[in-house]
Amino acid sequence: MQNYYLLGSPIRHSLSPAMMNLSFSELGIDAEYGLMETDIDLLPSAVQKLKENGASGWNLTMPVKSAMCSLCDELSPSALIGQVVNTVVNRHGKLFGYTTDGAGFRRAACDAGFSVPCRKMVLLGTGGAASSILIESALSGSGEISVFCNRPSSRTKIEAVAKRLSDYSKTKIKTFFYSEPHALENEIRESSLLVNATNIGMAGRPEDSGTDCLIPDIRCLSAQPDVFDAIYNPRKTPLLNLAEKAGCRTANGLMMLLFQGAEAFRLWTGEEMPTPLVRKKIFPDS
Ligand code: NAP
Numbered sequence: 001m002q003n004y005y006l007l008g009s010p011i012r013h014s015l016s017p018a019m020m021n022l023s024f025s026e027l028g029i030d031a032e033y034g035l036m037e038t039d040i041d042l043l044p045s046a047v048q049k050l051k052e053n054g055a056s057g058w059n060l061t062m063p064v065k066s067a068m069c070s071l072c073d074e075l076s077p078s079a080l081i082g083q084v085v086n087t088v089v090n091r092h093g094k095l096f097g098y099t100t101d102g103a104g105f106r107r108a109a110c111d112a113g114f115s116v117p118c119r120k121m122v123l124l125g126t127g128g129a130a131s132s133i134l135i136e137s138a139l140s141g142s143g144e145i146s147v148f149c150n151r152p153s154s155r156t157k158i159e160a161v162a163k164r165l166s167d168y169s170k171t172k173i174k175t176f177f178y179s180e181p182h183a184l185e186n187e188i189r190e191s192s193l194l195v196n197a198t199n200i201g202m203a204g205r206p207e208d209s210g211t212d213c214l215i216p217d218i219r220c221l222s223a224q225p226d227v228f229d230a231i232y233n234p235r236k237t238p239l240l241n242l243a244e245k246a247g248c249r250t251a252n253g254l255m256m257l258l259f260q261g262a263e264a265f266r267l268w269t270g271e272e273m274p275t276p277l278v279r280k281k282i283f284p285d286s
Pocket of ligand 1: 101104124125126127128129130149150151154197198199200202214230231232253254256257258260
């Protein structure tokens with residue numbers, strides 16, 4: 001039997017075991033996917049144990065996605081550019097690191113009828129999800145991406161990603177702060193796609209007011225870009241509510257979650273995850 005795992009902390013509420021085990025069983029693959037609670041300090045010994053036990057592969061989530069990079073023998077271009085790994089394939093003791101969040105985003109956006117690559121995108125955020133979305137959108141040939149940053153250190157970090165990307169892609173990437181007068185409004189007006197990849201709007205943030213949204217006014221959406229929110233809890237964020245009122249097409253992050261898993265499944269097994277079945281059974285409200 002092949003063994004696969006999710007590493008990170010906390011992970012007990014993850015939907016990945018249900019998605020993967022249903023897919024293995026549906027396709028008749030003799031494999032099992034389990035949880036391995038691991039923090040950054042314990043990651044090297046956990047990886048050593050997985051190698052010794054012949055685990056076929058594993059996913060990584062917060063907080064161990066970046067720390068996995070230096071433990072891999074080879075990284076995919078996206079993982080190298082973003083310095084983040086969420087999927088490892090163990091090929092005869094050699095560890096290959098990938099990041100599938102970006103491909104998950106692209107498939108989810110296309111599933112919603114949005115076009116990625118796109119002419120011009122506004123991307124809110126500079127963290128793990130944002131850099132995966134930036135990299136995938138640029139590598140797939142988007143024309144222009146305007147990234148909005150919260151702090152100077154975050155701008156420096158995302159500009160380093162953009163610099164590494166420039167060796168692989170001709171996409172024009174510009175960075176802004178939210179505080180720059182009219183920048184957000186002007187950039188969105190020229191865009192076909194607006195993506196939120198920040199925590200703003202996510203349920204359970206201590207400082208959440210329930211109406212948090214980085215778009216200050218519905219008039220910013222008057223050109224009706226497609227609006228994608230990487231958040232999936234709640235299903236309808238304040239941004240998506242506002243976008244619906246403005247007449248935009250919208251999508252939340254639930255299908256990104258499904259398709260990033262489907263990409264990992266394909267890397268491990270060479271098979272397509274039965275996503276319609278997984279969607280029906282694991283995400284019945286999608
Ligand atoms: P992260 O690495 O911690 O990044 C969070 C981002 O939010 C950073 O850019 C941060 O900017 C920004 N931010 C935080 N507070 C802000 C504020 N007050 N104003 C403006 N920006 C602010 O987290 P992540 O892993 O990228 O996740 C981001 C979101 O995407 C989460 O809601 C997560 O649930 C979702 N996500 C979804 C999927 C999926 O499959 N659908 C996958 C991954 C993530 P600073 O660092 O500069 O403060």
